[in-house]
Amino acid sequence: MEEKEDPWGYISDAELLDINLMPDHCVPHPISTQEDETHLGSSPDRCKKPYTNPPRDFSCLNRSPEKEDGIISPQYRSRRWHLSVTLLCEQTWCEMKMVFGLLRPLIKQNEMKNPAVMAGISIHQKRQREIHDIVPIQTQTREDQEAIKLLNVMNMLSLLEEGQCVREFPVFGVLEGMFFMGVIDELSLSTEGELVLTELKTRKENSLPGKAQAKGHDLQVGVYKLLFDGMISGTVKRNDIIRHLKLQPKRVLGTAVLHHAGAMGIEEGTLGGLVDLVLKTLTSSKVGPIQHLKLEYVHQESGALIDSRPVQYEGEVLRGELREYLGFWRGQRDARGVDVEEAWKCKMCPFQQNCQWGKDISGAATAACGSGGGDSGQAENEVK
Template identity: 25%
Template structure:
């Protein structure tokens, strides 16, 4: 640029400046010359809202034209549209003064976003903000876990054992209805992955359809059951079950033949035989022909759940409660699958899957490289069938190339899944033990720091579900924690605007004021 303060870089002499000043004074009302004719294509480009005749330059960065939202711009006129009607002061919105550092700031145009903002404000009324009633009167089950959304999960159902209101805020305020991932959660994921790698080898499979994806989940279930029978332990075993006619999905951390606490289970059995923790049934009035162990020989299968912690402090009952509900749900679902009560076709329908849609060729090839059984054995003889000796060449070719695929669809794969379940649980749900374990490990190195064993209790689970599912069905509002468990609020990301906590604070303040007034009267 020339060494001049002039915006255009012109350097005038003193005489030239005086001549220009005199010319301007002699013609104060001289009309402005019309701008030169513009190309129609350039005019059309400049009519895009937000584009100026001169790109705004700051250093070496040139601001590109922005694509503004179409909402609320119906009445707005761009700075360089084809319509050259002069605008009056009354027609112009109140705009902030243009920065002097921007060349040709008078050409900068600010769109009218009042319409767009009004739409956003209307949409915000349907969101759940503190102190604002939502206009969506659907139940949480209808809003968040109805088709085509994913079905309920075990995490959905055991979240109420910690804090219902916190989970309601998670569903309505966080993206995707998922908890914010923290460093502690990521470290816990690494611990679980390390435990899984001790049992399974991860192989990448390419998926091209929803049916491929669910087929992979079924093959993982088959492989998990086989690993349990061969090694006595499997991890990350996926299960499904029904709660109030709603499909629920979960993944068990550990399934093993090893009894984690034989003495505790024997104590439970003795207490049950004495009438404790037992409800009478019709079979109790008829003496068994032989002991239960003789009726169902073989080892039992036990479930464990691994929790990661960063603290070495003892686990409280409030912290243990969600893990208990989680394991009770796992046990119920796996028992139903072992007994053959789960209708897998209903599972497929809930996910919107076509049981007869063929798997992709890539998926079949990759699964076939891991499981040879996906193919039928080829015929040992290549001699043609006499019945087709006089057939056409096309039919002869098809006859010599039989279909060797056993499992090309989900429907064809389901019998294999049921066979593996029957082989793993030969006595149905009686193959499962009646004791569950929660194991706590440190998230830094995975060392065990605590463990809790407890019996299977259908009554306790039913009592919990009858209360918690009422909220999912929309029959009541979410509840917060009791005052004795207010420590949970210390790690809650919604503590600053929690309506339940604010209500509890107001209630405590009201009671304190009542006590003060009573003391003054006395």
């Protein structure tokens, strides 16, 4: 049977939208990883070797060129001072594929243009515009761009306090020592007044995702909850934002940003002042922690709801998984490819031809099938 998983289904539609479509000067403003990824892949100083196998080639990201035995973490080498939740979810699918995507951004960008991804973006845009107006704002600096996100937080927080539904809520904070950023699809209040997070996933197939994708989805909404709850409980500090995003707190914000802030009744003129105000507003807000996590699957062609399901939140388990994924970024271990039970992922991978891990795993899977020892039950679970 042919595998029909959508390899991009693990990415939040909100974050896809954030990465690809929103112009730089729009509100809500994108929390883009695009710039970093392009830089990483295209810099002539970084990796000049052809990439045939990430464990070997990625070593140019985790070893100092000056000191052969001096291991420097991929986080440092890639100058990735924060991670997006999207990237973390890519990592859950296949760590090696994520690395290839960073090293070969053009291939990844082409994959992102596939019709299923574009259809998902279109549906998401429509939903966003159902409840939010998009206001174009000219930005000149990174401080302006981050200020726009903070203004969005202020605006959406007051809407939530009024009991309204909000979409594309920016979240950020330090988890297990790493600064994360993300965008929550939707926050709303239940009839009991409890805060509900809903993550929309659009599907090319009129069916629910398999276990491999569902795993990434569950992790994603759990991380969003950790970040949001941290924001309102005061665990996010001013320095976390300034230091991890390498911002200049005293820089005066651009005219258009100041004008927009003024229209919201905000008089802060610098990014640092705005950060202080937003953090104070978050901790004094009436909005409580997220009580319910929900995934909603929508069929792309018909727009019909396939199903929605609650996600169980287990904070300690989630943090343990995070630590394991972050081990790679900290240089504590090499990147890993898929397990033999998930060799089917390699068949739809754009890096298959270059990935020795994938070739080895595919060979092992074929041998296991030939000897009758393959885990066919798992594979069938993933087939739509």
